[in-house]
Amino acid sequence: MADGGPRMTTIANTAVFDGHDLLPGRYDVRVDGATIATVAPAGVAEPVGPVIDAAGATLLPGLIDGHVHFLQPDDFTALLDGGVTSAADMATWPPEHLAVLRSQSRGVTFRTSGAPLIGPSGPHSHMPGLTEAVISSPAAARREVAARVAQGVDYLKLVLEAEGRGGPDRDSARAAVEAAHDAGLRVVAHASAVGAIELAVELGVDILTHAPLDGTVSPPTVARIVAKGLVVIPTLIMMRTTAARRGMLAAYDSSRRFVADLHDAGATIVAGTDANSAPGAPATVPHRTGLHDELALLVDAGLSPVEALRSATAVAARLFAWDDRGSVRPGARADLLLVDGDPTARIGDITAVRAVWLAGEATTAP
Ligand SMILES: [Zn+2]
The missing domain is CATH 2.30.40.10 (Urease, subunit C, domain 1)
Incomplete structure (x- = not known):
């Protein structure tokens, strides 16, 4: 210098x-x-x-991770060590914590959803401090979306579950999607089961994240994902880590198959890891190595190395409106x-x- x-x-x-x-x-x-x-x-x-x-x-x-969580300054250091210079945070609350993270981010820039919207009794309802994020009526959904808009989030995160699994009911979820779109916000749906993915596609969300561990997404649903221009952030490393942790690694075949089918059908795929350092998380994916592992799993699922690298650079930058x-x-x-x-x-x-x-x-x- x-x-x-x-x-x-x-x-x-x-x-x-x-x-x-x-x-x-x-x-x-x-x-x-x-x-x-x-x-x-x-x-x-x-x-x-x-x-x-x-x-x-x-x-x-510099790589872009399309799905991360932040808890502490070390998370940013680890991202940088792995070559990740930008990231999309997929759920941070409360807003005060977000402000602290921004001041500690070591220059890593990130987009954020703020707190996710969740159902009354799904797995996410047990997370501390999320009671306000429960949407159990269309009115509650609209109120929560308005709160995120006022907070200045970059997109809405909506946690969907398969029918009967405690996620938001259909009418409340639909109201959330409509309110977000009316406000010019895109909707990222957490959907890690076949039923949740089908619901997300039907509701007209913009981005799907995760991949199923419980079966095959039907060819018509894959075709609708492509036709509607949905972007998928499959977080294969999180799905694989979760399956292994539950002692049912074979279930990961469903996730891999989803990505292979999406790729064959020409869907837009963005690399993301679900990296987190939360002690209570269902599975831990490290910030430093997560995206490297994700890229390898995307290639294992059928993307060429160049396609995988695009999904963590140019394609991810376009999705998150980083034109610089x-x-x-x-x-x-x-x-x-x-x-x-x-x-x-x-x-x-x-x-x-x-x-x-x-x-x-x-x-x-x-
Ligand atoms: Zn996540």
Whole structure:
């Protein structure tokens, strides 16, 4: 870092995955302050500022995790260590805690749903401090949506269960979706059972998260997901961890099959982990390694490594309306991840983190 001068760095002789594809050849990528200045063929221009020799490595956009939970500052440190520079929080309450997290986020930017909307007796109703989030009538649903809108959330999180499993009743859930849409908010439905996924699709939610452990989602429902343009954040690592923890790993086949069918049908899939550090959570997925594992599971379910990487970069950035990131191109925010090897050929190489930059600042020693 030059004393008092412009903060420039050149990442030299690197392969580049630009958020969409692996670019042919090697590049010198110049970072100027918080922004990517140039992406030029290697060796053409004189390097500027400190030069990081990235031979044998691949530069990617900083990863985006489409489903996380935050409890403490260490969660953000762990994300950064794994190369995750942006994230979508899928349930934080109360609002005061959100303000504390924002002040502790170490520069990781995140979108949030605030507190989720839940049913009267489902598994989520036992979480402390969530009694106000229970919607047991359409009027309560509208009131809770209005409260989230006033709080300034980025989307609504609606926890749906299969019929008779304690989730919001159909009329209340429908009222929540309609009120959110009237307010210009998209609805993310937690749906981890076949019945819940069918209900979510019928209600017209915008984003599905999780995947079933209890059976196969029917081909007509998969077709409706594609036709309606729903985005799916399957959190395979959470489903697999949950199944293993219950001693029924075979149930994970349902989750994997859902993603395989979605992929075959051309659905939009975004990578997300459900990473959390809450002691009482049904299963723990670590913030540092969760997204690496998710990418490997997406590839195992049929995505190509490039498709999996897109789902954690450009496609995720588009979903969460971050048009300044998710790609390596001049003018983009310099949230960057440098890994040894080539994750577009071997997805496991994403774990070989060499350096991470957040708005042009190295968070780990390159
Ligand atoms: Zn979650």
